[in-house]
Amino acid sequence: MTAAPPAADLPYFATAPQGVEPLLAAELLALGASRARESRGGVAFDGPLAVAYRACLWSRTANRVLYLLxxxxxxxxxxxxxxxxxxxxxxxxxxxxxxxxxxAGSGAAITHSQYGAQRVKDGIVDRLRELSGRRPSVDRDTPDLRINVFVLKDTARIAIDLAGDSLHRRGYRVETVAAPLKENLAAALLLKAGWPALAAAGGGLLDPMCGSGTFAIEAALIATDRAPGLERTHWGCYGWRRHQPALWRELVLEARERAAAGRARLPAIVACDADPRAVRATLANVQAAGFAGGIHVERRELARAEPPRGPAGLVIVNPPYGERLGEQEALRATYxxxxxxxxxxxxxxxxALFTGNPALGKRMGLRAHKANTFHNGPLPCQLLxxxxxxxxxxxxxxADRRRHEATLERALAGGADAFVNRLKKNLRTLGKWAAREGISCYRLYDADIPEYAVAVDRYGDWLHVQExxxxxxxxxxxxxxxxEQVMTVLPDTLGVAPEHIALKVRSRQKGSSQYTRQAEHGEFLEVREGPARLLVNLFDYLDTGLFLDHRITRALLGRLAHGRHFLNLFAYTGAATVHAALGGARTTTSVDLSATYLDWAGRNLALNGCGSDAHRLVxxxxxxxxxxxxxxxxxxxxxxxxxxxxxxxxxTLDxxxxxxxxxxxxxxxxEPGGELIFSNNHRRFRLDTAALADLAIEDISAGTIPPDFARNPRIHRCWRITAGT
Structure with a gap:
């Protein structure tokens, strides 16, 4: 062990999530730092080694504590x-x-972090080998010394990570749920919401959508004066040659004494969730944190939430933000x-409501008196x-009515009048055609005006909008x-209730991603297509279960299927199979790789009275x-x-x-005289007629494009193929 560092102030830097810096600066000053200077992503501070050790043990908001070399x-x-x-x-x-x-970071000539890290490691190893004839080795998980390097322009800041790992890892998270909130961000939100003062006054805390219980556990740590790093087993300073074990032990002992004294001050803290998986995760984490029996955890629907015992305190909640497709309407109701x-x-x-979608916060019918921005990972969020x-x-x-009127006025002033006029024009022409043909599901608009790049499909009194x-x-x-303009003008223009509009974002899909579940509504809508009754789902998947551009093709299959054995390959939800069955097919066989869609196909067949053994799903x-x-x-x-x-x-299939x-x-x-209808929607597809020259092939694409897709005649290609003569 070399000589201990001097008692004079030393330079440090503590990193933190963006938006947390002011809270971290206040923490460091309270821990004895002589100066604290905020910058994006952290706080520079000065003080003796004891201050840095206290920051490791006691900072609720920092990610790392770095000793600047x-x-x-x-x-x-x-x-x-x-x-x-x-x-x-x-x-x-x-x-x-x-x-x-x-x-981290990059310079003009150092753009690859792994290469930069390699050169830093080489510099350290080569110096020590030159001086001692021995060399250290690399341990990425629990090294004796973790070196932190940040390059900005042509300068590298070299530091020793005294924490050794991110301080948000308290050690109590043994179970998790999707997208958990990091512990130090949760603590920062509690501090910003005034929880320490409320807890000191005896107020309780409720998280009615607790996820894995992070808010409840961090609230208990704050209320009982327990250092968040007290139960961590490894620290980056342990293998540092200038580490002072006696000072460290003294600070840990002090923290344990404060935690023991603070245990009696635990107020009523309740964590509940409607999801049993979240409740199980919270129970496991509460026990691991040492608060079993102190934090009340239960499964409870949001509508049944009740205040904990004692004086009024804090409700803190981090509801879903509505990032996934089709969630917005359901979340409006939740908020x-x-x-x-x-x-x-x-x-x-x-x-205190933490959300990545502040507009949903307005659905609560409460006026926020404070709003602060914090980053949850890369996502900017607000604490309301x-x-x-x-x-x-x-x-x-x-408020909704006034907001709608104001938004509508802005939309029309901003150029949405052209979109409205095109919708009305399409409705006059396509609406009459659909009524005449008995069609309730059709495409009404498909990026007719490039500035308004959406597709609007009508499903009875519902709209399916794809951006x-x-x-x-x-x-x-x-x-x-x-x-926003599109979603504002659609209800009034088409006479559809806003809650009957499903919005999705469509981008270029890869593999089976178009079939991936996007939401969890599980709601099916029955629609009619000619003689067929079919189930569609407007929310849960990128597509609805019914390709509207194949309407004529399915009708053709219904006419051709009479008395024949019918095979549907890549059957999807079986809409074509239903038409074939209703058209008089002797048997049908539907083949698809997805169990979800085959189940959907079976429901469609059953809906049409075609549930017998004559209709096989493979x-x-x-x-x-x-x-x-x-x-x-x-x-x-x-x-x-x-x-x-x-x-x-x-x-793979291409x-x-x-x-x-x-x-x-x-x-x-x-069979002899049989026919194959081959179709696909690959815009650049070229049929290899030379390799299929012995077959009789008729391109029937033009005749299978319905009027609502006339503006996009390459929406699909379709051929009628027989074995030839």
Whole structure:
């Protein structure tokens, strides 16, 4: 062990999530720092080593505590190496010890973090080997010394990580749920919401959507004066040659004494959630944190939330933000329900709502008196604070009406009148056609005006709106404003209730991503298409279960299927199978790799009274199934995706590459006089007629494009194929 560092102030830097810096600065000053200077992503501070040790043990908001060694020139990797090698590493690391290097930032000549970290490691190792003949090794998980390097322009800041790992890892999280809130961010939100003062006055705390229980546990740590780092077993300072074990033990002993004394001050803290998985995770984490029996955990619906015993305190909640497709309408109702519960039962309480979608916060019917921005990872979020008092209550319906009127006025002034006029024009023409043909599901608008890049499909008295990803040349704010205009004018223009509009964002899909679940509504809507009754789902998947552009194709299959055995390959939700069955097919076989969609196909068949053994559902990779298929079919429908790479497949499917094999194998299953209808929606697809020259092929694409897709005649291609003569 080398000599201890002097008692004079030393330079440090504590990192923190963006937005937390003022809270961290206040913490460090309270812990004895002589100065604290905020910057983006952290706080520089000075003090003796004891202050840095206290920051490791006691900071509730920091990520890391760094002892700043030096700043060295780093115009290139060689200069960085030389600057690092010149530092006295023998004072900090034993030659037989272990190290790890965390490297961030970049310079003009150092753009790869792994290479930068390698050169820093080389500088340290080469110096120690030159001095002692021995060299340290690398341990990325629990090294004796973790070195932190941050490069900005041509300068590298070299520091020793005294924490050794991110301080948000308290050690109590043994179970988790999706997208958990980091512990130090949760603590920062509690501090900003005034929890320490409320707890000191005996007020309780409720988190009605507790997830894995982070708010409740951090609130208990604050209320009982327990150092958040007290139960961590490894620290970055342990292997540092200038570490002072006696000082560290003294500070840990002090922290344990304060925690023991504070245990009696634990107020009523309640964590509940409607999801039993969240409740199980919270119970496990509460026990691991040492608060079993002190924090009350239960499964409870939001509508049944009740105040904990004792004086009014704090309700803190981090509800979903609505990032996934189709969640917005359901979340509007959730936020409104939260507001109704608070106004009915939590008079006098303080409320802190942390959300990445502040607009949803307005659904609560409460006026926020504070709003502060924090980053949850890369996502900017707001902490909205409310007092549950009549003076803060908002007439939600009146506010919604005024907001709608103002937004509509802005939308029309901003250019949405052109979009409205095109909608009305399309409704006049397509509406009459749909009524005449008995069609209730059709495309009403498809990016007719490029500035309003959405598709609007009508499903009875519902609308399905898909926003196309904007080109990179369109600013994100502009695209968001235009989408807001679209969603504002649609209800009035088309006479549809706002809650009957499902919004999704469509971008270029890869593999089976178009079939991936996007939400969890589980709501199905029954629609009619000619003689068929079909189930669609407007929320849970990118597509609804019914490809509207194939309406004419399905009707054709219904006419051709009479008296024939019908095979539907890549059957999806079985809409084509239903038409074939209703058209008089003797049997139907539907093949698809997705169990979800085959179940959907079975429900569609049952809905139409076609649930007998004559209608077979086969879960299989179609390309592989065709290789070994037996039997003969009078009519086959082959509508493969453009590309698929499902993990359940043995390989990949590329319709351009594989279509000849698919068609050949399908034609081999045709009975004499049988027909294959082949279709796909690959915009650049070219049928290899030379490789299929012995077959009779008729391009029927033009005749299968319905009027509502006339503006987009390449929405799909379709061929009628027979074995030839």
């Amino acid at each position: 030096a700043s060295v020139p780093a115009p290139d990797a060689d200069a960085l190496y030389a600057g690092v090698r010149a530092l006295a590493w023998e004072e900090h690391l034993d030659p037989d010890g272990t190290l790890a290097v965390d490297f 409104a329900e939260l507001g109704d519960v608070l106004k009915a039962r939590f008079g006098g309480w303080q409320v 604070q409310f007092s549950v008092e009549p003076s803060a209550f908002v007439d939600r319906e009146g 196309y990803a904007a080109p990179a040349t369109i600013p994100e704010a502009t695209a968001a404003e235009r989408l 879960r299989a990779d179609c390309l592989a199934w065709l290789e070994h298929a037996r039997g003969r079919y009078g009519l086959i429908f082959l509508d493969p995706p453009t590309f698929s790479n499902s993990k359940r497949m043995s390989g 319709v351009q590459r594989d279509h000849v094999t698919l068609i050949r194998r399908a034609v081999a299953l045709l």
